[in-house]
Amino acid sequence: MKVLLLGSLISSEQMEKFNNNSKEKASVAPVNYEMMLVKGLVENGAEIEALSVPAVAAYPHSIYKRITANKEVIEEKIKAQWVPFVNIQGLKQLSIQRNVEKLLKQWLEENRKIKDKIVLMYSIYPPYSEPAIRLCKEYCCHLCAVIADLPEYMYSWKNMTGIRGWYSKRLSKKMLALQDKCDSYVLFTKPMAEKMGIENIPYIVSEGFCDADIFKDIPDQEKYERKTILYGGNLSRLYGIQNLVKGFMKTDLDAELHLYGAGADAGFIEECIKQDSRIKFFKRVDRKTLLIALKRAHLLVVNKPTEDDYSNYSFSSKILEYMASGTPLLTTKVGGMPEEYLKYVYIIDDESIDGISNALTTVMANTSQALCLFGKKAAQFAISDKNYREMTKKILTFLQVQLCGDK
Known part of the structure; x- marks a missing residue:
């Protein structure tokens, strides 16, 4: 053909x-x-x-x-x-x-x-x-x-x-x-x-x-010394960035929130950094640097609000990319996500600031070993089935x- x-x-x-x-x-x-x-x-x-x-x-x-x-x-x-x-x-x-x-x-x-x-x-x-x-x-x-x-x-x-x-x-x-x-x-x-x-x-x-080849030039990485939650992409309310940052700030986690990308809420993030030193803002970086960071983190987040009708007819390509990294994913359950994924991702059921705070606290209570095992199972599913x-x-x-x- x-x-x-x-x-x-x-x-x-x-x-x-x-x-x-x-x-x-x-x-x-x-x-x-x-x-x-x-x-x-x-x-x-x-x-x-x-x-x-x-x-x-x-x-x-x-x-x-x-x-x-x-x-x-x-x-x-x-x-x-x-x-x-x-x-x-x-x-x-x-x-x-x-x-x-x-x-x-x-x-x-x-x-x-x-x-x-x-x-x-x-x-x-x-x-x-x-x-x-x-x-x-x-x-x-x-x-x-x-x-x-x-x-x-x-x-x-x-x-x-x-x-x-x-x-x-x-x-x-x-x-x-x-x-x-x-x-x-x-x-x-x-x-x-x-x-x-x-x-x-x-x-x-x-x-x-899922393209596992994107990580073929990225060797196995040691996790960050301090537990790390990572978000990369468009930094705007359309992608739930403000609720994610505010939700993290409400936790008392001994962890860091790493943010990569650019967008309308970059100024908001810079103000939050002044209030909470656990937040690190790396702005836009080259692709290899981001891929390495995905593997070094302990948890990745996709926080697209489901109250937006647009989200319920879409499926973020970032989900499969994140799953392929071997680092576990915490995500909202957008309407386009097939049920078969739910065994391999953590879900944010309550998308309010308090709900996100609770979800982050619950997931990060797992040991680094347990998080790593969950992430590997997700990677196997994404790489073999998708x-x-x-x-x-x-x-x-x-x-x-x-x-x-x-x-």
């Missing part, structure tokens, strides 16, 4: 370069997912190419006024063609749409005689989903969309104001109108199907991948069935 991945796949080196030159950092989660997706598909026998729109903040939030066409070979196997565009808001989306249409049409023409081909699209981002939906129908090419987050929440949850707020609402409306126009779907959670109104369109649920090779094998089988049905 020949697959064209339409998304934002670029090399990690290029992604880091873009983020280092941007005030607003693009999430690396989509690129990490797409990387494992293409690796798994290749290892399961598919022929892969990528048509990529690099995720970079629009000028002046980055130094880039224009992204030029570029070709790179990723993982020595996947040919990626960058879509060029003018990186200025408004012009950015128009130029992406125009150039995706040109390059996608070119690929479809070149592969017109190949019957077993498919366009696999990451998200329903209108600048590239609109031409993809139209052209795939014109060329009778199967179009499958990967939905990691509900289209209606992709922009609205950010609560942007002004021109950016107006534009984000416009994009959300477009995505809602397009969300049922694909031939099949890979969904991160089962509840998404009903919410999107696509129960009668073929779909498969795959909540993400590794990207096995998960992409299921996706590829699903896609092959869809192609057979199209004939």
Whole structure:
């Protein structure tokens, strides 16, 4: 089978370069997912190419006024063609749409005689989903969309104001109108199907991948001398960071809370450090430094509030990454988490400040040995049952069935 991945796949080196030159950092989660997706598909026998729109903040939030066409070979196997565009808001989306249409049409023409081909699209981002939906129908090419987050929440949850707020609402409306126009779907959670109104369109649920290889260059690490709780990622109320910090401050634990990342609540954290010396703030660090820290910590935390409807239709890619580290995870039970995970993670049942304080106290009462054993069991589950090779094998089988049905 020949697959064209339409998304934002670029090399990690290029992604880091873009983020280092941007005030607003693009999430690396989509690129990490797409990387494992293409690796798994290749290892399961598919022929892969990528048509990529690099995720970079629009000028002046980055130094880039224009992204030029570029070709790179990723993982020595996947040919990626960058879509060029003018990186200025408004012009950015128009130029992406125009150039995706040109390059996608070119690929479809070149592969017109190949019957077993498919366009696999990451998200329903209108600048590239609109031409993809139209052209795939014109060329009778199967179009499958990967939905990691509900289209209606992709922009609205950010609560942007002004021109950016107006534009984000416009994009959300477009995505809602397009969300049922694909031939099949890979969904991160089962509840998404009903919410999107696509129960009668073929779909498969795959909540993400575990990539044990991310730790292959990280040797076994000694745990921190003092028990350590670690959170890494977006530092904002949307991810429950204030309740986590306040909950920790209410404990009398002989432990430290290590925080990594950037976000709107960075100032709040710096103020809390003045009140509680157990809190350590490392800001944004390179990936290897963070991976080492994940292995050295005694407990990792994902504190996404479940009262937010958005969270109950999503599954955080961070959960599998944390589980693969071998360090135990304490997390909220978002609606998209399958029941099979509950044996391998600690759950925050009460997400109030007192509830988080009690959860941290209860879990950290375990011995270091008991925590280590629990973390190892979670790692075995994630690596054996949720590794990207096995998960992409299921996706590829699903896609092959869809192609057979199209004939």
